[in-house]
Amino acid sequence: MNPNRSFFVPVDSPLHRLNPLTKLTFVFAMILPAFLSVPELAPILAIPVFLAAFIGRVQKPYLNLLLKLILPTITFMFVMQSVFLPGGETILFMLGPFDVTQEAMRSAFFTVTRIFVMVSSFALLLLTTHPSELMSDLTQRGLPGQFAYVIISTLQILPQMQAKAQTIIAAQRSRGLDTESTFLKRAGSLVPLVSPLVFGSLAEVEERAIAIEARGFTSKKTKTSLHEISDTSFDKGLRWILVILILASVALRIWLS
Amino acid sequence: MAFINLTNLTYKYPLTETPVLQNINLQINEGEFVAVVGPNGAGKSTLCYTLAGFVPHFFKGELTGSVEVAGASLLESTLDEWVLNVGLAFQNPFNQISGAKYSVFEEIAFGLENIGIPREEIKVRVEEAMVRTGIRELADRSPYSLSGGQQQRVALTSILVMKPKLLVLDEPTSQMDPIGTREVFGVIRKMAEEGMTVVLVEHKVEWIANFADRVVALKGGEILLEGKPNEVLTSELLSENGFGISRYTSAAREAQKRGLWKKKQLPVTLDEAVEGFKS
Amino acid sequence: MEVISQNAVYFVVVAAIMILLFAWAYFTKRIQKDFITMTWVLIPVAIAINLTIGQIVLLLKLPVYLDSIGTVLVGVICGPWAGALTGTLSNIIAGIILDPGWFPWFPVAAAIGATAGVMANLGFFKNWWKVVVTGFIIAIVATIVGTPISIAIFGGISASGSSIITAFLLETGRSLVSSVLTTNFISEPLDKIATSLLAFAIIDGLSARYLARFPRGENAAVEKGQKQTQLIIALVVVVLLILFGIFVLPMLTGG
Numbered sequence: 006m007n008p009n010r011s012f013f014v015p016v017d018s019p020l021h022r023l024n025p026l027t028k029l030t031f032v033f034a035m036i037l038p039a040f041l042s043v044p045e046l047a048p049i050l051a052i053p054v055f056l057a058a059f060i061g062r063v064q065k066p067y068l069n070l071l072l073k074l075i076l077p078t079i080t081f082m083f084v085m086q087s088v089f090l091p092g093g094e095t096i097l098f099m100l101g102p103f104d105v106t107q108e109a110m111r112s113a114f115f116t117v118t119r120i121f122v123m124v125s126s127f128a129l130l131l132l133t134t135h136p137s138e139l140m141s142d143l144t145q146r147g148l149p150g151q152f153a154y155v156i157i158s159t160l161q162i163l164p165q166m167q168a169k170a171q172t173i174i175a176a177q178r179s180r181g182l183d184t185e186s187t188f189l190k191r192a193g194s195l196v197p198l199v200s201p202l203v204f205g206s207l208a209e210v211e212e213r214a215i216a217i218e219a220r221g222f223t224s225k226k227t228k229t230s231l232h233e234i235s236d237t238s239f240d241k242g243l244r245w246i247l248v249i250l251i252l253a254s255v256a257l258r259i260w261l262s
Numbered sequence: 263m264a265f266i267n268l269t270n271l272t273y274k275y276p277l278t279e280t281p282v283l284q285n286i287n288l289q290i291n292e293g294e295f296v297a298v299v300g301p302n303g304a305g306k307s308t309l310c311y312t313l314a315g316f317v318p319h320f321f322k323g324e325l326t327g328s329v330e331v332a333g334a335s336l337l338e339s340t341l342d343e344w345v346l347n348v349g350l351a352f353q354n355p356f357n358q359i360s361g362a363k364y365s366v367f368e369e370i371a372f373g374l375e376n377i378g379i380p381r382e383e384i385k386v387r388v389e390e391a392m393v394r395t396g397i398r399e400l401a402d403r404s405p406y407s408l409s410g411g412q413q414q415r416v417a418l419t420s421i422l423v424m425k426p427k428l429l430v431l432d433e434p435t436s437q438m439d440p441i442g443t444r445e446v447f448g449v450i451r452k453m454a455e456e457g458m459t460v461v462l463v464e465h466k467v468e469w470i471a472n473f474a475d476r477v478v479a480l481k482g483g484e485i486l487l488e489g490k491p492n493e494v495l496t497s498e499l500l501s502e503n504g505f506g507i508s509r510y511t512s513a514a515r516e517a518q519k520r521g522l523w524k525k526k527q528l529p530v531t532l533d534e535a536v537e538g539f540k541s
Numbered sequence: 542m543e544v545i546s547q548n549a550v551y552f553v554v555v556a557a558i559m560i561l562l563f564a565w566a567y568f569t570k571r572i573q574k575d576f577i578t579m580t581w582v583l584i585p586v587a588i589a590i591n592l593t594i595g596q597i598v599l600l601l602k603l604p605v606y607l608d609s610i611g612t613v614l615v616g617v618i619c620g621p622w623a624g625a626l627t628g629t630l631s632n633i634i635a636g637i638i639l640d641p642g643w644f645p646w647f648p649v650a651a652a653i654g655a656t657a658g659v660m661a662n663l664g665f666f667k668n669w670w671k672v673v674v675t676g677f678i679i680a681i682v683a684t685i686v687g688t689p690i691s692i693a694i695f696g697g698i699s700a701s702g703s704s705i706i707t708a709f710l711l712e713t714g715r716s717l718v719s720s721v722l723t724t725n726f727i728s729e730p731l732d733k734i735a736t737s738l739l740a741f742a743i744i745d746g747l748s749a750r751y752l753a754r755f756p757r758g759e760n761a762a763v764e765k766g767q768k769q770t771q772l773i774i775a776l777v778v779v780v781l782l783i784l785f786g787i788f789v790l791p792m793l794t795g796g
């Protein structure tokens with residue numbers, strides 16, 4: 006678990022300087038073709054994501070994420086699916102009672118590469134874009150301000166609640182909480198662990214609502230934004246290109262079928 | 263006509279039987295600094311919420327009588343219009359952090375963004391307000407990393423920056439040390455002198471005596487007494503009704519009984535006590 | 542491949558449904574009444590509750606997820622739309638800070654919040670046995686929404702523990718859709734009933750004064766009744782649901 010609110014790496018790079026919406030479009034320009042276009046495209050799409058990580062100067066944390074978070078999951082999935090997916094003629098080898106076919110392996114391979122593209126391109130966006138920058142930009146483009154409020158507020162509340170949870174767990178451990186004991190005991194310890202967290206945080210809701218409403222949260226005026234987020238003509242051009250690529254990849258799939 | 267007009271104000275929270283505010287009549291002039299005192303449960307916070315529009319618009323419940331601020335009637339206004347005129351800061355500073363911002367500077371700008379102030383003006387006003395309340399050096403800190411007293415200053419600044427005509431403060435210095443409290447009272451006094459009307463709930467009566475123009479004593483939802491700070495705060499009625507009173511007042515009252523305090527007026531602050539005992 | 546065309550259909554259908562629902566939501570007055578400031582402030586807390594309890598449950602190694610208690614809570618006291626939004630954003634946040642692999646599941650989370658809200662509006666969140674029913678309905682909806690995602694995005698077998706069941710069912714000769722559907726039918730009800738009961742316990746512990754601040758606080762007015770009768774009814778309901786699971790489902794999913 007990452008206690009630091011987000012994956013964001015604060016360095017300066019061409020990718021960091023891109024408009025957040027452009028990066029979001031890039032994410033979709035990877036994901037949509039990976040899932041909607043011909044399956045052979047998915048492995049190829051891993052390349053631009055990989056290159057972008059270098060352009061964004063986040064290759065180290067990116068590779069770290071790949072190794073720790075993404076690779077173990079998709080390797081496991083690949084093995085499970087190769088072994089258990091039914092169908093297929095060309096039996097490669099037997100694993101106990103299960104046959105591993107070439108078709109199942111092929112299908113498993115394309116599924117995991119698609120997931121790889123999805124997860125790693127999102128990770129790239131998060132590594133190079135501060136959440137508040139992304140939300141500011143989207144708000145300025147017309148997303149209701151309340152959404153930005155919810156996202157940012159959650160990102161700030163969550164680490165606090167997790168810290169509180171740590172404290173409570175430590176306190177309960179010293180009173181004999183044992184995460185290795187019998188099922189009933191573990192289930193029974195859930196309530197004393199979570200109720201102080203839950204009721205404490207719910208109690209704050211009313212006053213916080215008053216505080217932000219006193220500061221114009223429900224104002225009907227058009228909100229302004231303290232930070233100006235640059236959106237160059239390069240950004241705009243890039244977004245158009247990406248949109249065209251998405252459409253082209255879908256067209257390719259329709260044309261081939 | 264007075265700037266604030268409360269006429270026969272009576273209010274009941276929803277799901278309750280007894281009114282929390284009863285038949286309140288109160289006029290406050292523009293630029294006046296009025297302090298409200300009262301024992302626990304007297305209805306001080308409820309009075310603040312009423313002036314700030316949250317009673318009845320947020321809390322619902324049953325309000326009779328009339329509330330007018332700056333010529334507008336509360337029952338005929340909506341809350342989002344009302345808060346443009348009236349700012350509210352209250353006791354618990356942690357719950358007043360919006361949560362939507364990563365730095366103190368942004369946190370203070372939150373209200374101005376919401377009401378559509380242009381970017382350049384926001385920057386100028388936030389800077390100004392922070393200098394005023396002495397938190398300029400906290401600008402880049404996370405609001406969550408501050409001490410309670412610092413958070414209270416941020417809460418106050420976040421409201422001041424919106425330049426309300428009426429400033430309602432419910433125990434805004436409860437987590438500050440005496441030095442911080444003095445500074446903040448100084449800031450509030452100055453705002454009043456510049457024409458902002460201030461209603462402040464406060465337990466620290468010595469500060470009230472030094473800074474406020476008038477004191478309203480609330481008990482059981484009714485106004486028990488109101489008038490000049492020294493007269494109200496030293497009144498026998500207050501000590502009989504369980505209000506918190508200054509230790510200098512009680513000491514001098516005791517001394518008066520033994521003939522050691524000669525003046526007619528009892529003291530509230532240390533300075534007044536020292537001076538009184540000298541003469 | 543067959544799976545790929547399912548993907549395309551799935552994306553288009555989900556996108557169309559979401560757009561239609563949100564367009565409708567945008568123009569409906571009742572929904573604006575649900576999204577008062579209290580709702581906007583509750584949602585982040587609810588998401589934090591989802592994810593924190595989810596992690597504690599992992600730590601305790603319980604055979605459930607319990608990562609949508611906050612979503613159900615919002616659905617009940619702020620309405621189905623707010624519940625759906627909470628679920629959606631909960632998955633987005635989990636995707637941001639835990640693992641981007643959470644993103645694709647957001648329609649399931651949204652459906653959980655919306656179903657909780659609809660059931661609560663129908664009066665099914667007022668005592669223990671009704672909450673058990675609600676939990677079961679939520680589980681069915683979660684299964685229906687989750688199965689296509691599981692198949693289209695994750696190929697039907699993901700890295701989660703319940704995939705073992707899917708693998709086993711596949712070996713017995715069932716189709717992929719039937720296997721995944723059955724797996725979800727087996728694993729979801731326990732989790733969603735427990736989730737709903739815990740959300741109910743939270744609501745029971747909140748004051749009427751507090752609940753009244755929320756747009757649909759009246760949904761949570763706990764019915765006073767004989768605790769014992771309620772417990773018995775709850776037990777009967779659970780047994781019936783289990784029987785339903787054993788006998789009816791295999792027929793539905795084509796054995």
Ligand SMILES: Nc1ncnc2c1ncn2[C@@H]1O[C@H](COP(=O)(O)OP(=O)(O)OP(=O)(O)O)[C@@H](O)[C@H]1O
Pocket residue numbers: 275276278282300301302303304305306307308309321750
């Ligand atoms: N939301 C509410 N619903 C119902 N009753 C309430 C509510 N808030 C406060 N009360 C009750 O109204 C009365 C006055 O409360 P209020 O908070 O205004 O008093 P106070 O003078 O500010 O007290 P304190 O010195 O403790 O801050 C109390 O009896 C309290 O229990």
Ligand SMILES: [Mg+2]
Pocket residue numbers: 306307308432
């Ligand atoms: Mg109070």
